[in-house]
Amino acid sequence: MPAPVYIGLMSGTSLDGIDAVAVRFDPQFQLIGCHSEQLPEFLNQQIRSLLAPGDNEIDRLGILDLELGKAFATATNNLLATCHLDKSDVHAIGSHGQTIRHRPEHNFTLQSGDPNTITEHTGIMTVADFRRRDMAAGGQGAPLVPAFHNALFRSSKTNRVIVNIGGMANLTILPADPQADVLGYDTGPGNVLLDSWIKEHQQLNYDKNGDWAAQGTIIPQLLEQMLSLPFFHEAPPKSTGREQFNLLWIQRMLTLLDQAPNNTDIQTTLAELTATSIALAIKSHNLDKAEVYLCGGGSHNQYLLQRIQALLPGFTVGTTTELDLHPDWVEAVAFAWLAKQTLDNMPGNMPAVTGASGYRILGSVYPV
Template identity: 35%
Template sequence: MAQMKTAIGLMSGTSMDGIDIALIRTDGRDRVERGPSMGVGYEPAFRNRLKSALNEARALTDRTQRPGDLSAIERNLTLRHAVAVNDFLASNGLSPTDIDVIGFHGQTILHCPDAALTVQLGDGALLAQSTGIAVVHDMRAHDMTFGGQGAPLIPVYHAALAQSAGQTAPLVFVNIGGISNLTFIGTEGDIVAYDSGPGNTLIDQWVETHTGGTFDKDGAIASAGRIIPSLAERYLDHAFFSSNLRRSLDRNDFSPPAVADAALADGARTLAYVTAAAILKSARHLPERPQTLVICGGGRLNPVIMDDLRRLGAKEDIAVIVAEEAGLDGDAMEAEAWAYLAVRSMEGLPLTFPGTTGVTKPVTGGVFNPVLPAQSPFAD
């Protein structure tokens, strides 16, 4: 039996709103013991710096390039993660010696699978130095070396959770983050995964343009609006949904509406519907109809999206539940997954599979950063 390891996962997603932190114990296979978690928000000024990084990244042709302000942003981002880890340890009565590894996602600033290019800001060696804990980072790039899309990486963790939670297949885990993605687990245990369409990003961008806020809290804005059919159809008629080729999305693949297209509430309501409808439309590409959709990520907290999902799911005889109804944590799941993936990486186990990213064969990935004696980066 493989040895259990204690791992921390760190996730900063496409919404760029902060860091999710979670602890698990796992053998990197089918044994998962979930521990505490917490979130740390970014202040508006740093979030704006991350947005500027997205613009600078558009000119990148190599994932190691850090022109302009990107190097400074990467260092700042990494040290923020280090502070978050140290605060997490202190609040849970833990020390660095209690943790075997950190799985560090970093911040995606460019994702172009057709060009085999994905760029995540985050210095794994600096994080290891700053926390005193070994770090595995850069877990997407190796997949692309073997023809994969570099995403999604969470499906192998979803499969482990389904087994531990006793969920009945066929079922689908849906993560509604900035971009939504599906993980299908079939009756024979087969795994299929792909991005399903825009998640929260379009709504967030729309609300920010109109109000300066960062998101539609509790769907309050959308609940006051109406769906504009022509606007919804413009998104749902996109070739992404009809193509038989499932591919990974970048946050720039779908753009928010023009300000003239809708009033604030109507635009938010329409985009909430698009988020839900895109999930059901993309699910039609699965090898069999799922019995259940288990909804994770921040989008599950938007009651307008959830009402649309339940209504659309009922038309296809698909039950829709949130992660908590399955005994899981929908906020911590991605961070938990990165902890799990770090352990798998250390064990040399596959992170991605032909059915999840389109990679030519199951492959592992990640860069291991041991703890080395060095001066603290906070000293300067």
């Protein structure tokens, strides 16, 4: 009998769609198939409207929760068709949901995308709500993917750093020493500020290949001002989100400048902020000859990759393609793995990463 199939669903802070993967983990990892489902524009707008406080939030959240559940179910069913799988072939779905609020300073986080609806519309057991148990144990509830990175990517021969560049950026330190702790935390903005700025000024969803940022010049005063934010100097564990890094924050930073710069130079400086905050975090661990592997949507931004490599002389910088997993699917696979951990009664968090008081079995199970 073949090993169980798990499906992982991920919709990140970039709001660029739902990533769905079908995988097996035994006897070794196998990516069976993948599918990306674009979010309907009305859902994208509803999500964005809830990312900041506003009117009638409870009703709007309730409606969004149901509609996102249907969208996650549609992504799953389309994945099954793509992979020629039947629902009976799948043991469980692991769904991250769409983060609406992440407030570790208040000890709560909120992801939308009703798992009851996912189960009902797919006929497959769903595991969801992974973050709040870690928070109940005193953790940040994020990042959760370092436990998966440790399971799949750790090497006994060399130090590795996995950097996920989604809306936010987070890293995982995987020491070659098997006795050393895995570390992981959010480093700050990934694509979120770049996407917000180009959307505001060029009506584009993202800066393809970093082409716009590559045309400008870094504004030292703006970069220094942004890097003075206390978050960048806090010791981990730490996590962040759109609550901190958003278009209004950029505009506040601009009011502190001596003169108004042009929009292209601002985009260049926002890219430098992402690259610099990642590089400074990696350097702070004094790793010897570490290999750095990027994943997430930001791994396609060639200008950003060039800047990260330039800021990390002596490190080799590549993508997780070199580790046999395409960078677009790493997070979705992580939530399939977390669902397996839950159903195997195994912990899904790493206390050294999140700050929780101990290892915990994460997630709630929604049976067929």
